[in-house]
Amino acid sequence: MPKKVHDKLKIMEYILTLGNKGDELTIYNITKKLNQNIKNLKSIDIENHYVHYVKEQTISNALKELKKLKILEVKSIEKTKTGKEKKIYKLTENSEKIFEVYKKNYLKIHKILNVIKSEEISNDELDTISFIIKRLLKKDD
16 A cells, blocks of 8 residues: 555645635646645755655545535536546535534544444444544534
């Protein structure tokens, strides 16, 4: 398995920032802007000479996660000059609130998901996980 290079949470945060600024949210546009920022940081920080640029697949994965969380939705689908499909996304009404809760509980959420995916879970363990999730949700009210 390849080493994780980019922080998905930071990328998701950057996408929200772009959306709040009114920038067009497409995979290409987000990738281009994020890599431009990385390039600018690289020129400032000479010691960090080996910088990993973000690939479109990484952005696509972050967008899928944001869609699952109901933070983003597809605004429109257009055809590019080359005939490819271009999805333009927009932020949902409560996107900032949802993301703050997600960000606050990010590690807990992913630990629970990893346990669920990696092992066979007994009914007792599922009940415990369900209880933990309910407690997390109540804590934020």
